[in-house]
Amino acid sequence: xxxxxxxxxxxxxxxxxxxxxxxxxxxxxxxxxxxxxxxxxxxxxxxxxxxxxxxxxxxxxxxxxxxxxxxxxxxxxxxxxxxxxxxxxxxxxxxxxxxxxxxxxxxxxxxxxxxxxxxxxxxxxxxxxxxxxxxxxxxxxxxxxxxxxxxxxxxxxxxxxxxxxxxxxxxxxxxxxxxxxxxxxxxxxxxxxxxxxxxxxxxxxxxxxxxxxxxxxxxxxxxxxxxxxxxxxxxxxxxxxxxxxxxxxxxxxxxxxxxxxxxxxxxxxxxxxxxxxxxxxxxxxxxxxxxxxxxxxxxxxxxxxxxxxxxxxxxxxxxxxxxxxxxxxxxxxxxxxxxxxxxxxxxxxxxxxxxxxxxxxxxxx
Amino acid sequence: xxxxxxxxxxxxxxxxxxxxxxxxxxxxxxxxxxxxxxxxxxxxxxxxxxxxxxxxxxxxxxxxxxxxxxxxxxxxx
Numbered sequence: 276x277x278x279x280x281x282x283x284x285x286x287x288x289x290x291x292x293x294x295x296x297x298x299x300x301x302x303x304x305x306x307x308x309x310x311x312x313x314x315x316x317x318x319x320x321x322x323x324x325x326x327x328x329x330x331x332x333x334x335x336x337x338x339x340x341x342x343x344x345x346x347x348x349x350x351x352x353x354x355x356x357x358x359x360x361x362x363x364x365x366x367x368x369x370x371x372x373x374x375x376x377x378x379x380x381x382x383x384x385x386x387x388x389x390x391x392x393x394x395x396x397x398x399x400x401x402x403x404x405x406x407x408x409x410x411x412x413x414x415x416x417x418x419x420x421x422x423x424x425x426x427x428x429x430x431x432x433x434x435x436x437x438x439x440x441x442x443x444x445x446x447x448x449x450x451x452x453x454x455x456x457x458x459x460x461x462x463x464x465x466x467x468x469x470x471x472x473x474x475x476x477x478x479x480x481x482x483x484x485x486x487x488x489x490x491x492x493x494x495x496x497x498x499x500x501x502x503x504x505x506x507x508x509x510x511x512x513x514x515x516x517x518x519x520x521x522x523x524x525x526x527x528x529x530x531x532x533x534x535x536x537x538x539x540x541x542x543x544x545x546x547x548x549x550x551x552x553x554x555x556x557x558x559x560x561x562x563x564x565x566x567x568x569x570x571x572x573x574x575x576x577x578x579x580x581x582x583x584x585x586x587x588x589x590x591x592x593x594x595x596x597x598x599x600x601x602x603x604x605x606x607x608x609x610x611x612x613x614x615x616x617x618x619x620x621x622x623x624x625x626x627x628x629x630x631x632x633x634x635x636x637x638x639x640x
Numbered sequence: 641x642x643x644x645x646x647x648x649x650x651x652x653x654x655x656x657x658x659x660x661x662x663x664x665x666x667x668x669x670x671x672x673x674x675x676x677x678x679x680x681x682x683x684x685x686x687x688x689x690x691x692x693x694x695x696x697x698x699x700x701x702x703x704x705x706x707x708x709x710x711x712x713x714x715x716x717x
Contacts, residue, residue, distance in 0.1 A: 309688040315696055328688040342688070409666030440705070446683075451672050456683055460705035494705035500681055508680040516703035524703035532680035540680065550702050573702055584689070605689055611700070631696055633689055 301379045301406040301413075303338040306330055308638045317609065317629020319351040319361075326635075338374040340385075343367070353571070353627075357619050358474045358481060366391040379406040393471075396423040402442070410448075417442030417460075427471045436466030452502035457495075464490045475567035476619075477560045484568050486555070492518035496526075506534035516550075522573065524550035538588045544607075546580040558615050571625065575614040582607030582631070590638075598639040605633040684708040 307330055314323035324345035332338045344367070351361040370387030381404040389396040402417035421438035444458040468490060474481035496514040503509060510530035517523045530544040553573040555566035583606060590600030609629040618625045668676075675681060684690045691709040698704050 309686065311688055311692070313692050326688055326692060328691075342691075344692075410670065411666045411668065442706075448668050448673070448676060451668050452675050454676065454681060454683070458706040462705050492704060494703065496706040498683055498708075500683060502675040502678065502681055506678075506680070508678070510683075514703070514706055516705070518702075520702075522702040524701065526703065534680070542685075548697070548701060548703070553702065572700055578701070584686075603686065603689070605693075607693070607696075609696075631693070633692060635686070635689060637686065 301376060301381055301404075301410070303332045303335065303374060303376050303381070304330060304340075306332050306338075306640050308640070309635055311633055311635035313634075314632045315629060317631075318353060318611070318627035319356065321349045322346050336376050338376070340372040340374075341370065342387075343369045353618060353625060354473055359472060364391055364393075366394075379410075380404070393426045393428050394423065396421060398438070400440075412448075413444075413446040415442065415444035415446075417444075423466070425467050425471060432471055434467035434471075436464055436468060438465075439463045454500040456498040456500075458498075459496075460494045462490075462492045462494075469568065470570065473570055475560060475569040476558065477563055477567070479559065482563075482567070484570065485566050486568060487520070487566055490518060490520055492516065492522075508532045510544075520573070521554035522550055522552070524548065538591065540586045540588070540601075542584040544580075544582055544584075546582075546607075547577070548580075549577040551575050552615060556615075558617055569616075571613055571616040574616040576611060576616070577614075578609055578611045580607050580609040584633075596640050600639070601637045603633070603635050603637065605631075605635075607631040 326344040328342040330340040346366040368389040372385035398421035400419040419440040423436040469486035512528040514526040528546040552575040586603040
């Protein structure tokens with residue numbers, strides 16, 4: 276069934292690829308290297324590590340990319356403090372991608388694998404991006420399939436998850452200074468979807484969580500970018516999310532970019548997120564139910580983030596094979612406020628702050 | 641699953657047919673796209689940075705998808 280749908284979409288795109296509407300060739304993604312140190316510190320959880328992304332193009336038709344990402348986790352989160360012991364863990368994720376450009380069609384295939392002691396995830400993504408109407412419009416179709424294996428470190432428990440994602444995107448040039456982008460993504464999961472460690476609460480007593488084994492989610496986003504006078508731009512993004520667990524969420528993000536002199540580029544941003552709880556979430560159930568969750572990520576909560584990114588161009592006019600080089604520092608302050616998740620140590624509604632830091636160097640060649 | 645996919649394909653057909661039927665000519669010529677080519681007009685200026693930020697939010701929120709970075713296995717449970 277799935278293969279038939281994807282085949283239909285691919286045939287459709289091939290048909291429009293050969294249409295006379297095409298007149299201008301698309302281009303491959305930029306050749307660049309990014310090396311980053313990232314850190315997250317909040318709610319008793321500290322995660323940090325390196326990340327690397329490199330892309331090389333060949334014969335103006337093929338682009339190959341590779342990335343590596345590592346997390347060193349030390350967790351004394353609220354879940355851990357109330358039902359288990361603090362722990363440390365390492366996660367590494369790596370991936371390879373290849374893009375092939377034919378006239379105005381960019382075909383991309385990528386594979387990524389994520390590995391930690393009690394969680395393994397493999398994902399394959401395929402997408403087709405088609406430029407139309409003299410490069411004014413880009414239509415993107417994507418399909419992804421993944422397999423996760425969930426286990427526990429202290430016994431031989433093991434289960435798995437199959438994941439499928441479907442993406443449809445449209446980017447449009449509206450004027451000399453205005454871009455708009457609409458994306459839709461549906462994700463279907465089938466398997467063991469809760470944490471094997473976390474506990475739900477029934478009248479104050481802890482019992483293992485039980486989630487449905489399937490979930491379907493939908494996300495629709497709208498992004499607008501406007502170029503303002505003298506090297507400034509304004510970005511607005513909104514996303515609506517809903518799923519079969521009755522979670523609904525809204526995300527709003529605003530960003531403002533501005534050049535300071537010839538070497539500094541700064542971005543200031545604000546993000547607001549709010550969600551309603553899953554139908555089977557409760558802080559403290561009054562009776563046993565088929566499905567029970569006390570994961571704060573499934574509760575009703577809001578988060579507010581304020582941050583910025585500062586990039587300094589240390590290589591502006593090229594040197595040897597390099598075209599450009601930048602150093603960047605990015606920081607976000609996030610505040611999470613939960614409406615129906617209590618800290619059982621003091622009986623108060625839970626909230627916490629987090630600091631997210633990135634330091635990275637980017638080289639274009 | 642079937643109805644969802646059919647809706648997606650139908651929407652695609654309608655959207656492209658409408659644009660195609662209009663005989664759209666580019667009203668912003670390539671030589672008028674100087675500002676659009678500026679790095680500050682990229683939805684994702686730094687892909688690695690955006691991938692990390694998206695991951696930070698996805699593992700702590702119920703919502704997922706339709707972000708600027710394509711998803712991967714994240715060990716999110």
